[in-house]
Amino acid sequence: MEQKEKVSGTQFEMLMFVFVTSTIIIYVPGFTAIEAKESAWLAASILPFIFGALTLWVVYKLGSYFPQLTIFQYCEGILGGFFGKCLEILYLIFLVVMDALVLREFSDFIVITTLPLTPKTCLLTCISLLATYGAYKGLEVIARAVQFIISIYLLGFIAVLLLALTNFEMGRLLPVMEDGVWPIVRGSLAPASWYGEICLITILFPFVNKPKELKRKGLITLTAIALFLTLDVVVTIGVLGSNLTSMVTLPFWAVTRSIEIGEVVQRLESFFMVIWITGIIIKATLLSYLIGLGITQVFGLKNLKLVLGVVAVSEQFICLNIGNATQVSVILQSYWPPFAIVFELIIPTVLLSIRWLRKKPLGG
Numbered sequence: 001m002e003q004k005e006k007v008s009g010t011q012f013e014m015l016m017f018v019f020v021t022s023t024i025i026i027y028v029p030g031f032t033a034i035e036a037k038e039s040a041w042l043a044a045s046i047l048p049f050i051f052g053a054l055t056l057w058v059v060y061k062l063g064s065y066f067p068q069l070t071i072f073q074y075c076e077g078i079l080g081g082f083f084g085k086c087l088e089i090l091y092l093i094f095l096v097v098m099d100a101l102v103l104r105e106f107s108d109f110i111v112i113t114t115l116p117l118t119p120k121t122c123l124l125t126c127i128s129l130l131a132t133y134g135a136y137k138g139l140e141v142i143a144r145a146v147q148f149i150i151s152i153y154l155l156g157f158i159a160v161l162l163l164a165l166t167n168f169e170m171g172r173l174l175p176v177m178e179d180g181v182w183p184i185v186r187g188s189l190a191p192a193s194w195y196g197e198i199c200l201i202t203i204l205f206p207f208v209n210k211p212k213e214l215k216r217k218g219l220i221t222l223t224a225i226a227l228f229l230t231l232d233v234v235v236t237i238g239v240l241g242s243n244l245t246s247m248v249t250l251p252f253w254a255v256t257r258s259i260e261i262g263e264v265v266q267r268l269e270s271f272f273m274v275i276w277i278t279g280i281i282i283k284a285t286l287l288s289y290l291i292g293l294g295i296t297q298v299f300g301l302k303n304l305k306l307v308l309g310v311v312a313v314s315e316q317f318i319c320l321n322i323g324n325a326t327q328v329s330v331i332l333q334s335y336w337p338p339f340a341i342v343f344e345l346i347i348p349t350v351l352l353s354i355r356w357l358r359k360k361p362l363g364g
Contacts, residue, residue: 007204009213011143014150016198016221019286021228022279023105024194025157026252028229029236031333033246035187039177040242041233043187049226051188052195055345056218059198062352063205063214065359071202071348072297078351078358087347088298094343095294096311099287100318101332103127106280108325113253113273124319127284128312134285135292135308139207142285149278156275157228160268161235163259168238191229193337195222196344203290249329288312 007015032040066074071091076084107123115123134142177184198218205211236251239258245251256269292308301307322328 005139005207006209007139007143007207009208009210009217011147012204012208012214013217013221014146015143015282015286016200016218017224017228018146018150018153018279019200019283020194020197020221020225021157022276022283023102024191024225024229025232026105026109026250026276027329027332028191028194029233029245029251030248031190032187032233033237033242033251034333036184037178037242037246038173038175038237039184040187040237040245041173041230042177043184044191044233045226045230047185047188048192048195049222051192051341051345052198052222052225053219055196055348056198056201056215056222058345058348058352059201060215060218062348062355063201063211065355066205067211068206070204070206070293070297071351072294075351078354085298088294091343092291092294092298094340095287095291096315096318097336098340099284099291100315100322101328101336102280102284102287103315103319104322104328105332106277106284107319108328109250109253109276112250112325113269120320121316124316127281128316130281131284131288132308132312134281135288136304139204139286139289142282142289145285146282149282153275153279156271157232160256160259160272161231163261163268164235164239164255166261167255167258168235170238172238172241173234189337189341190333193340193344195225196341198222199344199348200290202348203293249325 028044029040032043036043062071066077072088075087075091078084079087103124106127107120110123111118111120134145198221201214201218205214208214232252236255237245239255240248240251244254248254253269253272256272259268288308288311291311292304295301295307295311296304322331
């Protein structure tokens with residue numbers, strides 16, 4: 001887990017794109033439709049993109065002050081030993097909770113769609129083993145895996161979206177902003193927390209071989225995510241309508257199942273599932289890597305195998321005690337966004353402000 005591993009700016013770009021979209025594409029159409037109805041595509045794009053861009057600027061500036069360190073290493077230098085260590089531990093908790101939710105999204109999705117009788121423990125064990133193995137191999141291996149699957153990942157989702165246009169009706173997207181701006185603002189909170197995952201730059205900064213590229217690459221990534229998600233929400237509502245989209249737990253899955261062109265193109269949901277599972281494994285693997293990295297840096301531990309093993313077991317225990325699929329959906333929609341935004345933007349802004357004030361000369 002030393003900072004000897006390096007990835008390119010393009011690899012970072014691909015990695016963050018898959019990291020964010022692998023989960024946002026499943027849940028966000030429904031979350032935004034609950035508040036914004038026909039205008040859900042606006043709630044999923046404009047304000048979340050602005051939030052993501054602001055987060056990117058803050059974490060990039062913060063990382064520029066400590067180009068060779070992660071947030072687990074420079075918090076103590078900004079806040080002092082005690083408060084810095086406490087904040088580092090809180091960031092570890094943030095990553096652990098995110099990882100637990102990702103694993104539950106995976107197991108709930110599989111149980112709801114294809115394997116209703118399979119115990120969640122089995123599914124969680126499978127993905128945890130894969131994620132732990134990938135995390136142990138390191139960041140460079142994870143980045144190469146993303147390079148290998150990115151083309152299939154993109155083409156697969158785009159193919160599903162284009163084929164879904166056979167059931168698309170433009171009238172289902174009207175009227176736009178019928179209830180004004182506030183429903184769009186409220187609907188933007190959940191997707192903003194996903195865009196804000198670009199905050200992982202605070203950890204990945206020293207691992208990018210040309211860190212000055214991160215601001216530009218991050219902005220390209222956010223733009224690609226915004227375009228991708230906007231298309232996802234537009235097609236989902238155009239196929240299902242805003243009311244059905246807001247009621248279905250997995251609206252994009254419902255869109256995929258609706259695709260039927262004669263007797264030639266049918267049952268694409270299995271194809272979609274393979275692509276989605278690939279993306280979610282990448283996300284779980286990167287989170288396992290970052291958690292393991294954080295634990296070794298915060299607590300000075302050296303036995304990486306033991307750390308990753310404890311993380312895998314702990315994550316499964318947390319996942320099994322979160323609640324049922326409906327409760328997980330409520331957490332993702334209502335409780336996770338404000339919790340995540342604190343760590344994605346508010347705390348980095350406070351750290352950046354303190355660092356800037358300390359650097360500023362007296363009377364300046």
